[in-house]
Amino acid sequence: YKSMHRESVQNPKKFWGNMAKQELAWFQEPKKVLEWKVPFAKWFGGGRLNLSHNCLDRHLDGPRRHKAAIVFEGEPGDVRVLTYQQLHDEVCRFAHALKGEGVKKGDRVMIYLPMVPEAAIAMLACARIGAVHSVVFGGFSAEALKDRIHDCGAKLVITADGGYRRGQVVNLKKNVDAAVAASPDVRRVIVLKRTGTVEKLNEIDRWWHEITDHQSPDFPPEKLESEDPLFILYTSGSTGKPKGILHTTAGYLLGAHLTTKWVFDLKETDLFWCTADVGWVTGHSYTVYGALSNGATTLMYEGAPNQPEPDRFWRIIAKHRVSIFYTAPTAIRAFIRWGDQWVEKHDLSSLRLLGSVGEPINPEAWLWYHRVVGGGRCPIVDTWWQTETGSHLLTTLPGIHVMKPGLAGVPFFGADLAVVDEKGKPVKDGVQGKLVIRKPWPSMLRGVYGDPDRYQKQYWSEVPGAYFTGDGAKRDKDGYFRVIGRIDDVLNVSGHRLGTAEVESALVTHPAVAEAAVVGRPDDLKGQAVVAFVTLKTGQKAGNDLMAALREQVSKEIGPIAKPDQIRFAEALPKTRSGKIMRRLLKEIAAGGAVKGDVTTLEDLNVIASLQSSSSEEG
Ligand code: PRX
Numbered sequence: 318y319k320s321m322h323r324e325s326v327q328n329p330k331k332f333w334g335n336m337a338k339q340e341l342a343w344f345q346e347p348k349k350v351l352e353w354k355v356p357f358a359k360w361f362g363g364g365r366l367n368l369s370h371n372c373l374d375r376h377l378d379g380p381r382r383h384k385a386a387i388v389f390e391g392e393p394g395d396v397r398v399l400t401y402q403q404l405h406d407e408v409c410r411f412a413h414a415l416k417g418e419g420v421k422k423g424d425r426v427m428i429y430l431p432m433v434p435e436a437a438i439a440m441l442a443c444a445r446i447g448a449v450h451s452v453v454f455g456g457f458s459a460e461a462l463k464d465r466i467h468d469c470g471a472k473l474v475i476t477a478d479g480g481y482r483r484g485q486v487v488n489l490k491k492n493v494d495a496a497v498a499a500s501p502d503v504r505r506v507i508v509l510k511r512t513g514t515v516e517k518l519n520e521i522d523r524w525w526h527e528i529t530d531h532q533s534p535d536f537p538p539e540k541l542e543s544e545d546p547l548f549i550l551y552t553s554g555s556t557g558k559p560k561g562i563l564h565t566t567a568g569y570l571l572g573a574h575l576t577t578k579w580v581f582d583l584k585e586t587d588l589f590w591c592t593a594d595v596g597w598v599t600g601h602s603y604t605v606y607g608a609l610s611n612g613a614t615t616l617m618y619e620g621a622p623n624q625p626e627p628d629r630f631w632r633i634i635a636k637h638r639v640s641i642f643y644t645a646p647t648a649i650r651a652f653i654r655w656g657d658q659w660v661e662k663h664d665l666s667s668l669r670l671l672g673s674v675g676e677p678i679n680p681e682a683w684l685w686y687h688r689v690v691g692g693g694r695c696p697i698v699d700t701w702w703q704t705e706t707g708s709h710l711l712t713t714l715p716g717i718h719v720m721k722p723g724l725a726g727v728p729f730f731g732a733d734l735a736v737v738d739e740k741g742k743p744v745k746d747g748v749q750g751k752l753v754i755r756k757p758w759p760s761m762l763r764g765v766y767g768d769p770d771r772y773q774k775q776y777w778s779e780v781p782g783a784y785f786t787g788d789g790a791k792r793d794k795d796g797y798f799r800v801i802g803r804i805d806d807v808l809n810v811s812g813h814r815l816g817t818a819e820v821e822s823a824l825v826t827h828p829a830v831a832e833a834a835v836v837g838r839p840d841d842l843k844g845q846a847v848v849a850f851v852t853l854k855t856g857q858k859a860g861n862d863l864m865a866a867l868r869e870q871v872s873k874e875i876g877p878i879a880k881p882d883q884i885r886f887a888e889a890l891p892k893t894r895s896g897k898i899m900r901r902l903l904k905e906i907a908a909g910g911a912v913k914g915d916v917t918t919l920e921d922l923n924v925i926a927s928l929q930s931s932s933s934e935e936g
Contacts, residue, residue, distance in 0.1 A: 318717050318727070320891060325730040326756065332731060333759055335915040337361055337571055340578075341610075342375040344540045347567070352755065356777040356784070357764075358757040359544050360568035367538035368570050369412075369445035369548060372609035373405040374538065385614045388588065388637055389434050392481035392620025397435055401612070406442075406534035407434075411442040412527075413532035418473060418505050420599040422447030422539060425471040425549065428595075429453045429489055431464060431480025432619045435509050435525065436595045437605045441474045444547060444566075449538040451549040451561070454596025455480055455487055457876040459495035461523040461559075465551050466500045469561055469766055473505045479512035483621045486512045499519065542568035549766045550598055550651055552704040553816035554775055555787070555806035562598075562704050562768030569602075570610060572708030572760025576729060577607030580698050581641050581670060582715045588667075590634070591643040597813075598704040599674055602760075603643060606707070622648060628659035631690075642690070643672035645812035649682045650842050652690075660689050663745075671697045675812030676844045677800055683722035701725035701800050703786065704814075705776070707760030710734065711798050719914075724797040731758050734798065736790050741780040753783040754789035806900070808845050813878050815847065817900075820881065823874035824849060827867055828858040834890050834898045835881070838907040846882035848891055848907040850922065859886035883907075891922045 325332040330350040337347060347364030376382065386404040399407065420426060426448050427437035430436040435453070443450040451469050466474065472866065475570040476493045479486040489507060497503045508518060509525040518524065544565045545818045551559040578585060587610050593599035608615035615637060622630050630652075634642060673683070678699055684912045685698055697720055701711035711734065713719070713726035722728075728734045733756040735743050754761075754812050761784075764772040779785035789801040794856050808815045817835040832852045837845035851867065853859060885907075893900040906922065 318714060322730055324935050326728075326733045329758075330755065333360070336575060336591055337364070337759075338710065340574055341366060341567065341571060342371050343524035344370075347543060353757050354663070355782060356773060358568075358761060360565075360757075360759045361571075364543040364567055365540045366543065366567055366570075367445060367447075368566055368606065368610075369408055369441040369573075370538040371570060372441060372444075372606060373401060373408060375437070375881050376401045376612045377405060381612045384612070386609060387434050387437060387615055387617055388871050390615045390619070390633055390637070391433070392484070392618075392624055397434060401456055404434075404438070404609075407438050408441040408445060409534050409536035410529045410532040411435075411438050412445045412536040414507070414525075414528040415442055415446060415448065415473070416536075417528060417532075418507070419715060420446060420473055422541075424452050424473070424548070425469040427453060427462070427466055427469075427471040427474040429455060429474060429476045429493060430509065430595075431455055431477055431482075431487065431489065431511060432594050432600075432617055433477070433480070433509070433511060433927045434617060435477070437609075437617070440548075440595070440601070440605055445536060445538050447541050447545060447826045449548060451545045451551070452596050452601070453551070454594055454876075455482075455489055456596070456878050458873055459492040460874050461876055462492055463496035463499050464558060465561070465740040466496060466503060468551075468558075469549050470502065472502055473507070473533075474503055475507045475509070477509040477511040478515035481512065481620050483624050485734050488514065500906050517808065519532065531683075531709060541915070544763070546763075548601065550601065550704055552598075553807055553814045553819055555816060556775075556910045557816075557820050558819065558822075560768065560771060560775075562762045563758070563766045564707055565765050566762050568759030568761070569707045572706075572758065573607035575603040576612040576700075576709040576712075577603060577613070578611050580709050580712050580729070581615055581643070581672065581712060583611050583641075585612070587613055587640045588616060588637055589613050589643075590618070591640045591672075592618065592622075592630070592638045592645070592648065593674070595644075595903045598707070599643075602708050606792070614765050623655070626659070627652075627749070628662055631660050631663040631665060634665055634668060638667040640667050641670045641672070642668055643674065645675040646673055646678040646682055647676065647811040647843055648674070649678070649686050649690075653682065654842065655687050657689050665690065665692065668695050669744065671695045673697060673699045674702075675804055677725075678723065680722040687722075696720060699725045701798070705760070705762040710754070710758070711800070712926050719792075721797055724793065724799045726798065727796050728798075731756075733781075736792050737780055737783070741783065746794050748759065748788055748858060749791045751780060751798065751804065752786045752788040753780050754786065755783045803845075804886060808835075808847060810837075810845050810847060810878065815875075815879055820849065820871055820879055823871045823879070824867060825853060825879075826874060827870045829853050830862060830867070832890055834900065834903055836900055836904045836907050838883075838904070841881070847879070848885065848903075849881040850885050850903055850907075851889055851891060888920065
């Protein structure tokens with residue numbers, strides 16, 4: 318590992334040039350591995366390829382042709398298996414359907430689907446045509462969907478009548494109808510029949526099956542350039558609305574492919590289950606692209622982990638004989654709470670490797686995961702990465718590295734990571750600093766869609782010459798990184814990223830609210846909980862009704878995942894003399910204030926602020 322990593326960082330062109338040729342299928346091999354003008358990278362110039370060809374066609378000539386590509390289990394218990402040949406055929410049929418609706422290379426297509434095979438089919442069909450997909454997690458609201466449609470200028474939306482979640486039907490179509498009503502540029506909505514809960518379509522809608530089933534199962538993949546855009550995925554930042562992270566074809570695919578192969582030590586016989594929804598980057602890179610590019614069998618599950626009972630995941634693992642299981646610490650902490658008996662009821666002997674992603678994993682959860690789920694025999698990979706990085710950048714490699722509970726691990730090949738101080742200078746081992754990346758890597762974001770300045774400002778200006786991750790970290794003497802978590806104004810709630818600014822602007826859209834400040838508070842289960850401090854307009858009354866209304870408002874503007882766990886009404890928000898909200902102070906108050914039940918009385922936080930500033934002045 319050490320010599321290979323050194324070589325990959327010192328001579329990235331050689332390393333990645335070889336990997337690209339060895340691992341991917343090209344219509345035309347690249348001529349130039351990397352062009353780098355900080356912060357803009359172009360990888361594999363002159364190359365032509367297609368991602369769906371890499372994920373499908375290249376497996377059809379050999380023994381993988383009739384191997385399962387996707388094993389799907391719906392929440393009600395329905396199971397579907399698609400072989401590589403069948404998946405290829407479905408993708409081609411749907412690519413024809415999209416083409417028939419006028420979708421061309423470069424067009425943006427919105428995908429708002431439950432976790433069903435058609436989500437992967439839609440993504441792969443876009444990739445086959447060269448259309449740019451933007452998947453929106455089904456838990457986001459109509460308002461959030463509308464914002465994303467407008468931002469990327471999508472003219473077509475793919476959705477379903479509904480999806481199953483916690484025994485209920487999630488009415489996706491209703492949200493799409495509301496979003497599309499406010500999006501005059503959208504020309505077509507394709508509706509998958511999943512729950513049978515929509516009977517009549519609107520004029521703009523077409524049933525998926527009606528425009529797809531009769532199509533030809535062959536659709537020649539578009540010969541795309543390496544840097545042709547592949548997808549836009551919206552994620553929260555420290556300011557403003559979520560930004561559209563742009564990924565392109567070859568570099569992204571190589572990152573997703575190689576990390577899936579090496580980090581999960583993938584074998585031909587594996588059944589790989591990444592529990593992330595395709596609405597998140599983990600679902601993109603591991604459930605879909607990385608797994609299929611390697612010719613693996615990937616499992617998709619539609620529903621909740623505790624439906625109908627808290628052992629649903631273990632039931633699925635035992636039933637389908639899952640060998641690699643990849644989930645988030647929040648889920649693991651919930652399993653601990655639900656009790657070992659739910660795990661122990663099932664034969665999990667098929668498991669051989671476990672993974673964790675999305676947030677720091679506390680050592681207790683790690684040890685439980687290792688002992689109870691992994692039976693003490695499965696290595697755990699704790700993979701650190703981001704929507705922006707496209708694929709894992711910190712991890713251990715099973716069988717190669719010693720695992721350390723709570724520490725993500727060491728840099729993956731080609732990743733030049735460092736922990737630096739305020740001035741951008743590397744700190745000593747054991748000292749906390751900012752986690753940065755000092756060299757380009759193939760699966761890096763290519764920018765923020767439609768906003769090159771934001772890309773530069775947000776990522777490349779905090780630390781000179783380096784990409785700032787937004788995370789704080791420490792490195793130990795063995796070169797292992799412990800990622801502490803976000804040190805910018807981004808929260809990580811149950812492994813989901815949330816911008817404090819986003820939640821604040823959702824709150825102030827309520828007519829009663831004057832000002833809002835949102836901070837994170839440590840939470841045993843979710844990692845972080847959302848605490849909102851709110852001041853009201855004159856004449857408005859704090860109370861439980863308003864609190865409920867404000868939480869509802871956030872749910873409407875963003876989605877249920879962003880609902881504040883606690884709302885605290887204040888007389889005024891503590892501010893510095895220059896008028897900036899003292900977030901550090903609010904964080905301390907949120908973390909320390911053991912407030913029981915609802916806080917409906919007005920708190921005078923400025924008093925605390927003045928106390929604080931006077932004590933700090935004295936100090
Ligand atoms: O804070 C880090 C945390 O999740 C952030 C990235 O969030 P997102 O773009 O939504 O992608 C999540 C899935 C890759 C990071 O900045 N994070 C992710 N993985 C880990 C982690 N924190 C600690 N350990 C990890 N393994």
